[in-house]
Amino acid sequence: MRLICAVLPLLVLAGCSSFQAAPEKVTAVPSERMLAYQQPVEGSGLIVVNRDLGMLGGGCYVAVLVDRQVAARIGIGEEARLHVPPGNRVVGIGIDRADDTLCGKGRLRRELVVPVVAGESQHLRILSEAKSGFDIRVATP
Template structure:
């Protein structure tokens, strides 16, 4: 019984952290939640963002911003691709202000400076952790 009392809180905390879904379980963000950077560009590159699966914020969308403009609203287990100009781009996540539930009332802002080369493709993950909250991280190849 003591073992159960010690292990159960750890299992509950671990349930709030996210994990990378299997490739066949990743769905594209629906067109109605794609808000920018979808048109092909000459001399541009691609930024792909996947959102992990997990309980934390599972019922909420996260806003994905390119150069501090909302480009998509991404849900759990979804992927979005942005076609961006070459040069240094600011890729970030934030609260989905289009959401009128409690999900849209918090605070969240994480940013990365991304150097985009013509023809390049870079991958990123939105992760959630019970201690640090949400973050966006580059995926190492």
Template sequence: MRLMCAVLALLALAGCSSFQAAPGHGKTLPAERWLAYQQPVEGGGQILVAREFGLLGGGCYVALLVDRQVAARIGIGESVRLQVPAGRRVVGIGVDKQDDTLCGMGRLNRELAVEVAPGETSRLRIVSEAKNGFDIRPDTP
């Protein structure tokens, strides 16, 4: 009985971690939640951000920020391709201030410096883990 309880507890914790969608199975962010960086920038590049699937924070949107300005409100399994000027960009995630539920009352502030080359795409992913909560990381192939 104790062994079964321990196994169930471990499975519950593992179930709270996120996982990447198989290529082509993610959803594109709906236009109403894409708030900035929609138009191509001359001499600029792109930042592709995908939020992984997972139960932790699954009912909540996460604010995606570029240079500390909200660019999108992203849900689980969604991705967005932002058009940004070339150079070093600060990409972060935070609490969605437009959310009036408990999700909007939490604390979240993670940032990552990203070098964007002209004509190139930098890929990032938003993960959720039971131990560390939400984070934004480079997407390594």
């Protein structure tokens, strides 16, 4: 009985962490939630942002920011493809201010600098962990 009491909370917390979706399970963010950087322009690079699957924050959209401007509202298991000018871009995640539920009332700001090169792609991943909450990281193959 003691073992069950010790292990059960760990299993519950592990269940709140996210996991990468298989490529065939990822869907594109619908066009009405893609707010910027949709048209390829001469010399642009591509930033691909995937959001993990998981229960933590599963009912909420997360705002994807490029140079601190909202570019997309992304849900779990979705992918946003952003055509951005070359150079160092500040890519981050934040609270979706368009959400009028409790999801839009919190605080969230995570950012990283992404070097964008014309004609090349950078892949990022939004994950959620029970211990640290949401984060955005460079995707590893």
